[in-house]
Each structure stands twice: as structure tokens, then as C-alpha cells.
Amino acid sequence: MSRFHVRAEAVTGTQVRLDAAETHHLSRVLRLGEGDIVRALDGAGYELTVRLTRISPRAAEGIVIERVVRPVESPLDLTLAQAIPKGDKLERIIRMATELGVSRISPLVTERTIARGEAADWAHRLARCERVAREAAKQSGRAVVPAVDPPRDLAAWLTAVDPAARLLCLSAGERTGMGQVLSMRPDRLAVIVGPEGGLTSAELDQIRARGGLVAGLGPRILRADTAGPAVVALLQARYGDLDPAP
Numbered sequence: 001m002s003r004f005h006v007r008a009e010a011v012t013g014t015q016v017r018l019d020a021a022e023t024h025h026l027s028r029v030l031r032l033g034e035g036d037i038v039r040a041l042d043g044a045g046y047e048l049t050v051r052l053t054r055i056s057p058r059a060a061e062g063i064v065i066e067r068v069v070r071p072v073e074s075p076l077d078l079t080l081a082q083a084i085p086k087g088d089k090l091e092r093i094i095r096m097a098t099e100l101g102v103s104r105i106s107p108l109v110t111e112r113t114i115a116r117g118e119a120a121d122w123a124h125r126l127a128r129c130e131r132v133a134r135e136a137a138k139q140s141g142r143a144v145v146p147a148v149d150p151p152r153d154l155a156a157w158l159t160a161v162d163p164a165a166r167l168l169c170l171s172a173g174e175r176t177g178m179g180q181v182l183s184m185r186p187d188r189l190a191v192i193v194g195p196e197g198g199l200t201s202a203e204l205d206q207i208r209a210r211g212g213l214v215a216g217l218g219p220r221i222l223r224a225d226t227a228g229p230a231v232v233a234l235l236q237a238r239y240g241d242l243d244p245a246p
Contacts, residue, residue, distance in 0.1 A: 011048070017061050021131075026038070038062070047069075049066035074241045076186070076236065076239045076240035079161075080228055080232060083108045083113050094132050095133075099140040100229060101142070105148050107129075108151065111202075112197035154192075166190070168212065168213050173216070175216055176214075
């Protein structure tokens with residue numbers, strides 16, 4: 001059965017309204033019509049079974065015939081703060097991180113970030129990044145679409161990040177592993193991954209001054225677009241719900 005995402009405010013009692021993008025996919029791609037049954041994820045952890053009652057070019061409406069809790073979200077509240085890489089690598093990172101269960105993705109501009117882009121370009125790119133997160137959440141069966149923040153420089157992000165979150169920064173030159181610096185199980189964690197050229201010593205000092213921990217990922221140097229998903233997978237296996245055991 002096809003799954004769609006709706007905003008919590010789009011559900012009123014037993015009535016559901018799908019937005020234009022989901023309606024286009026529903027009607028034009030899947031060729032569904034009035035009377036068909038679909039599943040809708042409301043972003044708050046519920047899966048709704050919906051009978052479609054009306055489809056127009058800009059919206060689809062339906063009636064909820066069943067509402068169940070969908071226990072697919074990780075107990076680890078995990079933010080990936082990723083320095084913006086070149087090309088379309090950020091979109092690939094967002095897709096993989098979403099499938100792995102992150103709660104939020106925060107694109108960062110650092111001293112060595114090459115792909116800074118203009119503010120006008122980011123309005124369009126941010127919409128594309130949000131769409132990638134939504135499609136990845138739908139494909140992986142997640143009940144919640146992770147938030148994608150507008151890009152910020154590292155100093156501004158450090159000021160705005162949730163003070164309750166434990167900060168962890170990945171640095172290729174650090175010999176201490178994650179398991180050594182994270183002595184206690186975190187409920188809320190924000191992971192910083194630098195750009196292709198790495199973070200500067202001054203930036204690492206800023207992170208430490210904010211109470212952040214700095215760790216490495218082993219003897220090999222990972223690409224910027226590999227390191228983020230790799231550390232998310234490791235943290236979800238250690239503290240979240242990613243279980244590699246058969």
C-alpha cells in the first residue's frame with residue numbers, strides 16, 4: 001500500500017488533506033483515484049489508513065479509517081551538522097542520513113567550505129534538500145521527516161544549537177575514538193562533520209569551548225560525504241535502534 005506524508009495540521013479529526021506534491025504523485029504517477037486506500041504518515045509518529053474521497057489538481061482529501069502508532073523512530077535524537085560539500089553530495093548525505101534515522105540535518109559553512117553558494121541559490125536548494133528528506137523518509141517507512149535547516153556558519157550554529165544536546169565533532173587527525181569520548185549514553189546528540197579540507201584548529205577550539213567532544217573514526221581518512229552517514233550508522237547501532245545482529 002502506498003505511503004504519503006502529511007503535516008500534522010492537515011489532519012482534522014477524521015479528515016486528511018494531502019498537499020500538491022503528494023497529490024501529483026498519487027494521481028499522476030500511481031494513478032490512484034477516489035475510493036482507493038492509502039497510508040499517510042503524519043509526522044507525529046502515527047500511520048493513518050485513509051480512504052480517498054476527493055482528488056483535485058492541487059490537493060487530495062480522504063477519511064481516516066484507522067490510526068496506529070508506528071514505532072520506527074530512533075530513541076536517539078540525533079542531529080547531523082554537515083559542512084556543505086561540493087556538487088550534489090549534500091543531497092546524497094541527506095538521503096542516507098534520513099534512512100538511518102537522524103532527527104535534523106544542519107548544513108554548515110566553515111572556513112574551508114568551498115561550496116558556499118549565494119543566498120538566492122540556497123532558497124531553491126533548500127527546497128530540494130527538504131524534498132530529498134521527505135522522499136527518503138517515505139521510502140524508508142519513517143513516520144517523521146527530519147528537519148533540514150538553512151545553512152549557517154559554524155559559530156552561529158554553535159550559538160543556536162540545543163544546549164541539552166551533547167556535541168561530538170569528527171576530525172581525521174584525532175586518534176581518540178567515539179567510544180572513548182562518549183562515556184555515557186546520550187539521549188540527544190549533535191554530530192559535526194567538517195568539509196573536504198577538514199576543520200581548522202581554531203574551529204575545533206570553538207567546538208571544545210562550547211563543551212564539544214572531538215573524536216576520530218579510525219585509521220582511514222573518509223571523504224566528507226562518507227563520514228557523515230558512517231558516524232550516524234555507528235551511533236544508531238550503539239545508542240539507537242539500528243541492530244546489525246541477525
